[in-house]
Amino acid sequence: MAAPAEDVVTDAADDPRRVTKLIVVRVGQMNDDGTPSAARGRRHHIRYTCPAMSRKKTLHHPPHPLQVWLMAARPKTLPASIAPVLLGSAIAWYDGVFQLGPALAALAGGVLLQIGANLANDVFDFRKGADTKERLGPVRVTQAGLLTPQQVQTGMWVVFGLAALCGVYLAGVAGWPILVLGAAAIVAALAYTAGPFPLAYKGLGEVFVILFFGLAALCGTYYVQAGTVSPLAWWAGAAIGLLVTNLIVVNNLRDIETDRKAGKMTLAVRLGPRGTRIEYLALMLGAYAIPVIVWLIGLAPPAVLLVWGSSLRAVYLTRLLWSATGRELNIVLAGTGLLSLFYAGLFAAGLIAERLV
Numbered sequence: 001m002a003a004p005a006e007d008v009v010t011d012a013a014d015d016p017r018r019v020t021k022l023i024v025v026r027v028g029q030m031n032d033d034g035t036p037s038a039a040r041g042r043r044h045h046i047r048y049t050c051p052a053m054s055r056k057k058t059l060h061h062p063p064h065p066l067q068v069w070l071m072a073a074r075p076k077t078l079p080a081s082i083a084p085v086l087l088g089s090a091i092a093w094y095d096g097v098f099q100l101g102p103a104l105a106a107l108a109g110g111v112l113l114q115i116g117a118n119l120a121n122d123v124f125d126f127r128k129g130a131d132t133k134e135r136l137g138p139v140r141v142t143q144a145g146l147l148t149p150q151q152v153q154t155g156m157w158v159v160f161g162l163a164a165l166c167g168v169y170l171a172g173v174a175g176w177p178i179l180v181l182g183a184a185a186i187v188a189a190l191a192y193t194a195g196p197f198p199l200a201y202k203g204l205g206e207v208f209v210i211l212f213f214g215l216a217a218l219c220g221t222y223y224v225q226a227g228t229v230s231p232l233a234w235w236a237g238a239a240i241g242l243l244v245t246n247l248i249v250v251n252n253l254r255d256i257e258t259d260r261k262a263g264k265m266t267l268a269v270r271l272g273p274r275g276t277r278i279e280y281l282a283l284m285l286g287a288y289a290i291p292v293i294v295w296l297i298g299l300a301p302p303a304v305l306l307v308w309g310s311s312l313r314a315v316y317l318t319r320l321l322w323s324a325t326g327r328e329l330n331i332v333l334a335g336t337g338l339l340s341l342f343y344a345g346l347f348a349a350g351l352i353a354e355r356l357v
Contacts, residue, residue: 063146072122072141072152073115079337080244081114082107083344084214087240088221090348091233094355097226102173106221109166109182112159117189119156121200123149124193128201128262160186174224181220188212203267205248206279214241232299236347239290242283243343246336249280250321254329280321284314291347303350310342 063071085107092098126142127149141147147155167182192199192208199208218237219229252259252268253276260269268276291307294300317335324332 068141068146069155071139072119072147072155074118076334077118077247077337078111078114079341080213080247081110081217083244083340084217084237084240085110085221086341087236087344087348088218088233089225090351091218091230091236092222092225094232094351095226095230099173099225102170102224103221105166105169105173106224109163109170110217110221112163112166113185113189116156116159116163116186117192119152119159120190121193123152123156124198128193128198128264160189170224174227178220178224181216185212185216200266201264203265203270205252206245206267209245209248210238210241213244214238232294235290235294235299239287239347240340240344242290243287243336244340246280246283247333247340249276249283250329250333250336252276253280253321254326254333277322281318284318287343288314300351301354303354304347306350306353307343307346309346310339313339313342 085103088106089098089103092103122140123142126140139146142149142152163186164182167178170182171178188199188208188211191197192205193201199205215234215237218240219233222233223229249268252266253273255264255266256268256273256276259266267279271279288308288311291300291304295302295304313335317332317339320335321329321332
């Protein structure tokens with residue numbers, strides 16, 4: 001399954017060649033009935049900016065509902081839910097057990113779980129006071145008043161329901177263990193920021209991501225096709241888990257100050273900025289060491305070392321993380337998400353090429 005992660009809005013300062021749409025929302029406090037108080041009688045502004053233009057054009061109309069829900073889903077975080085399914089299916093191909101139907105159902109289920117977790121994160125962080133106007137990340141629809149908490153929570157349950165339907169199909173293919181895994185994934189997604197022991201608030205976010213984003217997602221994908229889990233799948237699940245965990249690391253590094261004020265004691269708050277940057281580096285090194293290990297112990301062909309073709313990007317992101325602060329870290333966050341997909345794609349390409357040659 002996927003972990004909650006921050007979406008990233010690339011603004012004009014990040015890429016001066018692009019005209020970028022920024023959504024500016026003027027809202028106040030939420031009313032008791034869950035409606036944004038300042039949204040009554042006031043229109044949201046959509047501002048279009050371009051660094052090559054000296055003036056800004058403001059259109060006085062509210063964002064389209066589909067646009068708002070797309071923001072809530074955070075599509076730029078979804079490569080992290082696609083990567084483990086991609087690699088798990090490639091390992092199934094390499095082992096001669098690939099099945100298209102279960103692979104596609106696992107992909108749909110994983111993406112839906114990610115979106116559901118993002119929605120849960122959006123509404124429950126707002127209710128706990130972790131998302132305020134001081135946050136440095138992109139717009140959160142609940143905090144911004146674009147959707148009420150009840151709307152977001154309803155959307156969350158709808159998405160989890162669709163994910164459960166994928167799970168029912170997969171259980172028919174691979175048996176009851178998939179139902180257990182799917183139920184655990186939904187509970188964990190909710191427990192990340194909700195309930196009496198929210199994992200993200202106790203410094204356990206990284207453990208959650210490695211277990212569900214890496215091992216459960218990849219090994220589950222392999223299991224629904226093969227009916228078992230190979231040693232290579234376990235190793236690859238750990239690799240993807242380490243790499244994708246860096247999404248949480250960057251997110252929490254950016255939000256150290258606001259999280260500390262809200263009592264959200266993430267691992268980044270506990271380690272501090274320098275310790276969190278060292279954590280990012282350690283996880284990156286671990287992810288790139290695993291392909292070498294599985295080759296040396298004979299679980300995978302040397303073609304898996306193709307994954308090192310993404311290492312220059314990893315070095316770039318690590319160096320950028322070391323100097324970036326505040327909103328600059330959103331660039332690292334977006335890059336880390338794409339790196340996970342690039343890494344999985346190269347790992348998968350090495351395995352598939354070995355079978356085709």
